[in-house]
Amino acid sequence: xxxxxxxxxYNVSFHCNPDMEKHxxxxxxxxxxxxxxxSKSLIYSYGMSFxxxxxxxxxxxxxxxxxxxxxxxLDFLGTVLPEPVPRDLENQNPDLKFNLGGSDCPLFDGLxxxxxxxxxxxxxxxxxxxxxxxxxxxxxxxxxxHAKKAExxxxxxxxxxxxxxxQLLRYYPRVLYIDIDVHHGDGVEEAFFSTDRVMTVSFHKxxxxxFFPGTGALDDNGPKSEHNPGAHHAVNVPLNDGITDEQYExxxxxxxxxxxxxxxxxxxxxxCGADSLAGDRLGRFNLQVQGHGACVEFCKKYNLPLIxxxxxxxxxxxxxRAWAYETSIAISCDDKISPTLPQHVPWRDQFRQDTLFPTLxxxxxxxxxxxxxxxxxxxxxxxVTEQLRFVQA
Ligand code: V1S
Ligand code: CA
Ligand code: ZN
Numbered sequence: 403x404x405x406x407x408x409x410x411x412y413n414v415s416f417h418c419n420p421d422m423e424k425h426x427x428x429x430x431x432x433x434x435x436x437x438x439x440x441s442k443s444l445i446y447s448y449g450m451s452f453x454x455x456x457x458x459x460x461x462x463x464x465x466x467x468x469x470x471x472x473x474x475x476l477d478f479l480g481t482v483l484p485e486p487v488p489r490d491l492e493n494q495n496p497d498l499k500f501n502l503g504g505s506d507c508p509l510f511d512g513l514x515x516x517x518x519x520x521x522x523x524x525x526x527x528x529x530x531x532x533x534x535x536x537x538x539x540x541x542x543x544x545x546x547x548h549a550k551k552a553e554x555x556x557x558x559x560x561x562x563x564x565x566x567x568x569q570l571l572r573y574y575p576r577v578l579y580i581d582i583d584v585h586h587g588d589g590v591e592e593a594f595f596s597t598d599r600v601m602t603v604s605f606h607k608x609x610x611x612x613f614f615p616g617t618g619a620l621d622d623n624g625p626k627s628e629h630n631p632g633a634h635h636a637v638n639v640p641l642n643d644g645i646t647d648e649q650y651e652x653x654x655x656x657x658x659x660x661x662x663x664x665x666x667x668x669x670x671x672x673x674c675g676a677d678s679l680a681g682d683r684l685g686r687f688n689l690q691v692q693g694h695g696a697c698v699e700f701c702k703k704y705n706l707p708l709i710x711x712x713x714x715x716x717x718x719x720x721x722x723r724a725w726a727y728e729t730s731i732a733i734s735c736d737d738k739i740s741p742t743l744p745q746h747v748p749w750r751d752q753f754r755q756d757t758l759f760p761t762l763x764x765x766x767x768x769x770x771x772x773x774x775x776x777x778x779x780x781x782x783x784x785x786v787t788e789q790l791r792f793v794q795a
Contacts, residue, residue, distance in 0.1 A: 412537040412538070413454075413455060413535065413536045413537050413538075414453065414454040414455070414536065414537065414538045414539075414540065414732050414733045415454060415455045415456075415457060415526075415527060415530045415535070415536035415538075415539045415540065416445075416451070416454045416455065416456045416457065416540045416729070417457050417459040417523040417524070417526045417527045417530075417539065417540065417541045417543075418438065418442060418457075418458070418459060418523060418541075418542065418543055419458055419459045419460075419461075419519045419522065419523060419543065420439075420458070421515070421519060422435060422438065422516055422519040422520060422523075422543050423435045423436055423438045423439045423543075425510060425511070425512050425513075425515075425516040426510060426511075427508055427510055427557070428508055428510065431505075431508065431557075432557075432683050432684055432716040433557045433716070434716070434718060435516070436718065437715060437718040437721045437722065438542055438543055438712070440718050440719070440721070440722040440749055440752060441542055441721060441722040441725040441726060442542075443722070443747060443748045443749060444722045444723070444726040444743070444744075444747055444753075445725070445726045445729050447743075447744040447746060447747040447748070448726060448730065448739065448740075448744055449744075450726075450729055450730060450733060453733040453734070454540075454729075454732075454733055455530075455535075455536065457526060457530075459519065459522045459523035459526045459541070459543070460519075460522045460526070461515060461518035461519050461521075461522045462518045462519075462521035462522040462525050462560075462562075462565065463518075464476060464480075466521065466525060466565060467517075467518065467521060467560060467565065469565055469568050469569075470551060470561060470564045470565050470568060470593060471549075471551055471552065471560065471561070472551050472552040474552060475500050475551070475552040475553070478499060478500055478502070479500070479502070479513070479514055479517065479554075479559060479560075480514050482502060482503070482509050482513070483509065484508075484509040484510050484511055484513075500552060500553050500554060501553045501554045501555055502554050502559075506554075506555070506556055506557060507554035507555065507556075507557065507558075507559060513559065517559045517560040518560070519543065520543045520544050520546060520560065520562050521544070521560050521562040521565050521566075523541040523543045523544055523562070524541045524543075524544035524545075524562035524563065524565065524566040524709070524711060525562070525565055525566055525569055526539075526541070527539030527540065527541045527544075527566065527709050528566040528567070528569040528570050528709055529569060531570065531573075531669060531707040531708075531709060532569065532570065532572065532573040532574075537705075537707060537708070538702070538707075538708045538709075538710065538732045538733075539708070539709045539710070540709075540710045540729060540732060541562070541566075541709065541710070541711050541712070542674075542710075542711075542712035542725050543712060544562035544563060544566070544711040544712055544713075545562070545563060545583070545673045545674065545675060545711030545712040545713030545714075546558035546559070546560065546561060546562055546563070546589075546713070547561065547563055547581060547583060547585075547587040547588070547589050547590050547673055547675075547713060548561075548585070548587075548588060548589045548615065549561035549564075549589050550589050550592065550593075551593070555588075555589065555615065556585065556614055556615060557714075558589065561589045561590065561593065562711070563579070563587075563589075563590050563671065563673060563711055564589065564590055564593040564594075566671065566709060566711075567579060567590070567594070567600060567671055570669050570671065570707075570709075571599060571600070573668075573669075574667070574668030574669045574707070575599065575668055576599050576600070576601070576665060576666065576667045576668055576795065577599065577600050577601075577667055577668065577669050577670070577671060578600075578601050578603070578661065578662065578665060578667035578669070578670045578671070579594070579600060579601065579602045579603065579670075579671045579673070580603045580604075580658065580670065580671070580672045580673065580697075580701065581602070581603065581604040581605065581606070581672075581673040581675070581713075582605050582654075582672070582673065582674060582675060582678055582694065582697050583604075583606070583673055583674075583675020583677060583678060583713040583714045584606055584607050584675060584677045584678040584682065584684070584685040584686065584687055584714065585606055585607070585613075585614060585615065585675065585677070585714060586604050586606040586608070586615055586616075586617050586618030586638070587602065587604040587606075587618075587673060588615050588617050588618065590602055590673075591604065591618075591636050591638075594632065594635070594636075595624050595625055595630075595632050595636065596624075596625070596630055596631065596632040597631060597632050597635070598631040598632055598635055598793075600635065601635045601636075601637065601661060601665050601667070601793070602635070602636050602637065603637040603638075603639070603657065603658070603661060604618055604637070604638055604639065605639040605641060605650070605653075605654065605678075606618050606638075606639070606640065606641065607640075607641055607642070607643065607685070607686050607687065608638075608640030608641065608642075609642075613686075618638040618640055619638060619640055620638055620639075620640055620782060620785050621638075621785070622636065622638050623635075623636050623637065623638070623789055624636040633792070634789055634790075634792040634793055635793065637657070637661065637786055637789065639653065639657065639782055639786070640782075641687070641774055642773035642774045642778075643686040643687070643770055643771065643772075643773045644686065644687065644688050644769070644770040644771050644772035644773050644774065645687050645688060645689065645772065645774045646688050646689070646693070646772060647688075647689055647690050647692060647693025647696070648693075649772075649774055649776070649779060650687075650689055650693050650697075651693055651696050651697075651700075652779070653779050653782065653783065654696075654697050654700065655700055656783050657782075657783060657786050658700060658701070660786065660787060660790055661786075661790065662704060664790045664793050664794070664795065665790075665793055665795055666795035667706060668706065668707070669706055669707040669708070669709070670701050670704065670706050670707070670708045670709075671708075671709050671711070672697070672698065672701050672708065672709070672710050672711065673711045673712075673713045674694070674697075674698065674710055674711060674712060674713060674724070674725065674728055675712070675713030675714040675715060676694065676712070676713070676714065676715030676720060676721040676724040676725065677713070677714035677715050677716055678694060679691065679694055679715075679717070679720045679721075679724055680720075680762055680765045680766055680769070680770070681717055681720055681765040681766050682714075682715065682716050682717050682720060683716035683717050684714065684716050685714075685716070686770065687770075688762060688766075688769055688770050688772065690759065690760075690761075690762065690765075691720075691723050691724050691727050691758060691759050691760075692727075692759060694724050694727075694728070695724065695727045695728050695731055698710065698728045698731045698732065699731050702731065702732065708732075710728065710732065712725065718752065719752050719753050719754065720765070722752075722753070723753070723758055723759075723760075726739075726758070727739065727758055727759075739758065740758075741757055741758050741759055742756055742757060742758070743756045743757065743758060
């Protein structure tokens with residue numbers, strides 16, 4: 403069909419659960435689980451399922467979720483029901499226990515099922531890497547990086563990434579976590595603040611007063627106590643509006659190249675939040691599908707066990723393009739995916755153009771002003787390079 407064949411010698415596993423996709427956060431909420439359906443529809447239309455091992459992921463168990471989350475929080479999450487809220491009172495009287503029930507983390511029907519399925523896919527993927535049945539695992543339904551041990555935050559209730567990395571740590575001495583979502587990966591960073599076995603790296607838009615969650619400054623590198631082995635193991639790459647593919651790729655490759663060399667991870671976990679793409683409803687960058695995918699390509703080159711998570715992404719057609727392209731990068735050796743969308747894709751109208759790689763003009767009309775100077779990016783790289791002097795494998 404697309405010329406995509408199953409390469410010999412390495413396996414890609416794909417973990418999803420169609421039941422996850424039917425959940426709704428509410429009419430006006432930007433998080434649309436349906437974007438997973440659109441992504442899969444593009445992935446399957448390209449014929450990619452023939453080149454992967456496809457698994458319907460199960461829901462993670464309470465015990466599995468409790469490897470990170472507090473039982474108080476899980477018990478509450480398992481019993482809360484959506485409150486019928488009168489329209490005009492919306493957002494005004496939420497039950498904010500554990501930050502649940504506000505407008506960012508609403509209570510909706512089947513919330514616990516949704517969360518445990520997201521974590522189930524991520525955990526299944528991590529297990530496939532540990533058992534060496536898979537070399538690259540894909541869990542687009544995961545990547546919910548803001549959730550804390552006992553708190554929901556920023557559309558995230560259960561931190562599937564932390565649960566999956568805890569599984570990887572049973573087999574691999576060191577895990578490198580990379581986060582290209584436009585938001586700071588604060589929940590994952592905090593979870594591993596006091597260990598030198600996980601290095602977390604987040605690239606994000608940073609504006610402490612005007613952009614969620616407001617954390618992730620360049621010099622936030624983990625609690626600097628002398629006795630904390632995790633000190634210096636959090637890398638933050640704060641960026642401004644409008645960064646381009648070219649700048650992002652340069653910075654990503656330079657930073658990740660130096661980190662891999664120094665930290666020598668046994669496995670890589672990559673959160674591929676698609677809200678860093680141009681035209682995202684919440685994001686502010688000018689990244690294109692090619693630049694976003696280049697991060698996956700770069701990580702793949704190390705031939706280390708690799709798990710790919712989803713994350714943010716609020717313009718479903720962009721999300722579907724990015725995650726389809728990145729699935730093709732995971733499975734293909736040399737053969738490039740056709741840049742023209744397949745003839746028959748369900749919901750084809752959603753995509754507007756029939757290309758996998760729309761131009762900035764097609765996406766935005768007028769591209770966003772780029773507020774990232776080359777000088778600033780060089781300073782960031784220098785800070786990270788100096789930080790790495792304190793890190794040893
Ligand atoms: N930016 C943004 C944004 N938009 C919303 C929102 C809009 C409409 C709704 F009906 C409900 C929520 N919330 C936010 C952010 C949270 C962004 C989370 C990103 C998640 C991720 O992509 O990184 C991973 C999946 N929240 C805020 O900015 C907080 C507020 C401070 C302002 C917005 N109001 C609605 C809540 C409080
Ligand atoms: Ca990020
Ligand atoms: Zn995000």
